[in-house]
Amino acid sequence: MVNVVDKDLVSIQEVRNLLNDATEAQKELATFSQEKIDNICKAMMAAAYDNRIKLAKMANEETGFGIWQDKVVKNSFASKAVWDSIKDMKTVGVVKDDTVNKVTDIAVPVGVVAGIIPSTNPTSTVIYKALISIKAGNSIVFSPHPTALKCIKETVDIIRNAAVREGCPAGAISVMTKPTMQGTAELMKHDMTKLILATGGSAMVKSAYSSGTPAIGVGPGNGPAFIEKTANISKAVKHIMDSKTFDNGTICASEQSVVVEEASRQAVVEEFKKQNAYFLTKDEAQILEKFIMRANGTMNPQIVGKSIEAISKLTGLTFPQGTRVLIAEEERVGMKVPYSREKLAPILAFYTTKTWQEACELCIEILTNEGAGHTMVIHTEDENIVREFGLRKPVSRLLVNTPGTLGGIGASTNINPALTLGCGAVGGSSTSDNISPENLFNVRRVAYGMRELDELRGEDINLVENSSTACSVSTPTATSASKDDLINKIVEAVLEKL
Incomplete structure (x- = not known):
């Protein structure tokens, strides 16, 4: 048996x-x-x-x-x-x-x-x-x-x-x-x-x-990183590269996309290449995106936390020696657009906008699609833009001039050091805190009693007494007068007091 x-x-x-x-x-x-x-x-x-x-x-x-x-x-x-x-x-x-x-x-x-x-x-x-x-x-x-x-x-x-x-x-x-x-x-x-x-x-x-x-x-992270035109581009790119390659991108506060303005686009692209990022061709991007998400719309565990070498073997694509991060240029956002979603691997989407205002709206769209309440990063020297982003972005952590991975958990910032990051009500979480x-x-x-009822009433007691006097009338019982008669008598009594 x-x-x-x-x-x-x-x-x-x-x-x-x-x-x-x-x-x-x-x-x-x-x-x-x-x-x-x-x-x-x-x-x-x-x-x-x-x-x-x-x-x-x-x-x-x-x-x-x-x-x-x-x-x-x-x-x-x-x-x-x-x-x-x-x-x-x-x-x-x-x-x-x-x-x-x-x-x-x-x-x-x-x-x-x-x-x-x-x-x-x-x-x-x-x-x-x-x-x-x-x-x-x-x-x-x-x-x-x-x-x-x-x-x-x-x-x-x-x-x-x-x-x-x-x-x-x-x-x-x-x-x-x-x-x-x-x-x-x-x-x-x-x-x-x-x-x-x-x-x-x-x-x-x-x-x-x-x-x-x-x-x-x-909930899931899907933080965009906006490199505003006043940013120190070299330092901003270094922060993003350091963050996205840290433990091969397995921390959910890591950057998932980069947003730039047309005015600084070329400089940003050149800096990424200088720091060993590889921009995929359209054909390469189409091949890789098939491995990012599974048919049911969830992240493919085959790429999670994997190195560039492992991704190369998985996809059959060949990347230059020393490549640290793969970048795909993207214009779309949606649950069926893999590059616009959370990718816990050294893979980034790259978006270009005309102005910082358009970048602001695009970041909101990315976060609303996935990652609401979590984290995003802005690289800039313009405090007014930081304030505008802080007032409008649906995130619990807006990080400024720091790597998303280390800033979100409180390693490179002065928020609570934590590995559980609340996403607030907008992200379906019970708190927006770094959990402590x-x-x-x-x-x-x-709590000890500090005030008596008479003190709480204060001046309002006179209003209550005056109101009671004004409305006090001798009203017949329901059995001695009709409802209409009763209402008329009350109205007459009130009018006499005016």
Whole structure:
């Protein structure tokens, strides 16, 4: 007799067990002082940082995405840079005490967090989400992308062991080892899960928001980069090239298209070529675009995080030695126009407009088509144009004179260092923040009474009394007069007072 194992049932049961342990662990975490929580997080950070190279290599080998040296930088950012930004943050007990207005804010952990982890940034995202969750007094259960299971599990083991040595309950940080779609659905929908941190494709984020559990999700990025004619062109192109080649473009804040004005077009094209970008011919562009999107309109995983060499082998196209980024000139925008969409690979669309006003409208069109609420970049020396873009663009991060990848996550800018970037209401997200521990606890407010009802009424009490006197009449009951008679008597009484 063949013993058939139902993988979905096994996965669902594992999730329930992990949630039980996480719930009990979180109850214990909720009793810890700020100092103890911080010591645990510091140990987690140090362990992740010490293993940043090992984990980067594992992620690259297992998924085939990106560049392991760049993944080292991401692991360092997710551990050390994130910790440096949150280490002094008050997240336990009283976080604010306003003695003047007599209002006290008390941090209340949300409970058990479900951490959905993508294959593009697996180890760094685990480190980051674990740090901000534990810092806020929550436990976290990870749902790993199946193609990155080994490196995700190793990351969880490393940071959990470090946390446990500092007194953290073991169940506070855990990971599904038998991930299935049904198991992940159970994790997101279960009553014990109090919040979902969803990073992944559009379908996964939509599923998180449809689960019935509060969620913070990240939609697709599709940020254009506008090089305005006053920009330092050489520096702007360098920023874009550095950003688009970083880990082969796997961070969703990376630039997806370049927009220029006719006046500076030639100079920009020459600078891109100088920095080893290759402009595709029309025939080459038509061949490559067939590999960018699948028939169902989703991004083709065969190009995600791949090098120019890998793209060459996949498409049969030949590019000059040393090519860093492929650029296709484009005029169209739409869901069926691959170059106008998100491409997590070293591939860019290139648009030309007559004026910066036309560029502004084109950027809005690109973002509205895909990537609304996420990120875009502008390179310019004109502060007035920056202001106009800031007022009108449907993004949560408008980055100025910086690489999109590094600026969006807060590495080259002074916004919160984060690997989960909210897209706001316009992007279907619950927040526009770079997610930090402050997004992962509720606030209980203790507020003292400061005013009495008589004070609140103030001068309005005289108006109320005068109005009552003016309208006070002796009205017959409904049984002694008809409705018309009653109305007439009220009108007459009011008129007499005028």
